[in-house]
Amino acid sequence: MMSHALRAMNGAHPKIRIRGLRKSFGAKKVLDGVDLDVPAGSSMVVIGGSGSGKSVLIKCILGLIEADAGTIEIDGADVLRMDRRARDAVNARIGMLFQNSALFDSLPVWENVAFGLLAQRRTSRAEARARAGEVLAQVGLDASVGDLSPSELSGGMQKRVGLARAIAAQPEIMFFDEPTTGLDPIMGAVIDGLIVDCVKRLGSTAIAITHDMASARRIGDAAAMLYEGRIVWSGPAGALMESGNPVVDQFTHGRREGPIQMQLRR
Numbered sequence: 001m002m003s004h005a006l007r008a009m010n011g012a013h014p015k016i017r018i019r020g021l022r023k024s025f026g027a028k029k030v031l032d033g034v035d036l037d038v039p040a041g042s043s044m045v046v047i048g049g050s051g052s053g054k055s056v057l058i059k060c061i062l063g064l065i066e067a068d069a070g071t072i073e074i075d076g077a078d079v080l081r082m083d084r085r086a087r088d089a090v091n092a093r094i095g096m097l098f099q100n101s102a103l104f105d106s107l108p109v110w111e112n113v114a115f116g117l118l119a120q121r122r123t124s125r126a127e128a129r130a131r132a133g134e135v136l137a138q139v140g141l142d143a144s145v146g147d148l149s150p151s152e153l154s155g156g157m158q159k160r161v162g163l164a165r166a167i168a169a170q171p172e173i174m175f176f177d178e179p180t181t182g183l184d185p186i187m188g189a190v191i192d193g194l195i196v197d198c199v200k201r202l203g204s205t206a207i208a209i210t211h212d213m214a215s216a217r218r219i220g221d222a223a224a225m226l227y228e229g230r231i232v233w234s235g236p237a238g239a240l241m242e243s244g245n246p247v248v249d250q251f252t253h254g255r256r257e258g259p260i261q262m263q264l265r266r
Contacts, residue, residue, distance in 0.1 A: 030229060047251065052227060096176075097176045103158060110132035110146030171204060172204055174202075192215050
């Protein structure tokens, strides 16, 4: 997978291209000129502290939050300037694993997994149920889990169901919001492995946001750090712990002293 990232550095057209993205809430600048390229078929991990704007970045790409300025191109088309119908068509090609899985308690697991297919009327209920069983198997769950309610599942199983829902429609692009939050280290590694397998199987382009360094290195081909509203470093995910950037080094090693703390003291 690293070859995809290297090809992008050599000039290949990125699947997702973000330039000058800005978003403020009142006087608070959250995104202050974000530039980011994500090559087709690769996985990009965006790291940063709490409140750094990682989730806002994802929501701007999805159109859940309206950006103040900048461009977000997917396959060369700026989604910020599309009409609603065109934007919905783009979003239909995107799968999302939410931080807390965001399963519907009132629906059985199989309907949660097939929710997008049913909502878009892309298949019958019988076909949707069969598809749910297939993708549950891909994330290591028996088809019988489909008859359970989300409240009957452990945290790790809920993450798997959330991942199954994200891949059910075979998306071209996938977003992962803090995929290992709330999981023990072993289950976190299991979920990361499933994410990598699913992305490879589909040939999808992926963006994951996380503050878990072990997860970032497992998931990502490339990584970027968001700090003070901008991308301050990007490079191979394997170089996160030896970036040579003082902001990134302080964050990835969890050091109390450094430029980030100096900013907090102002």
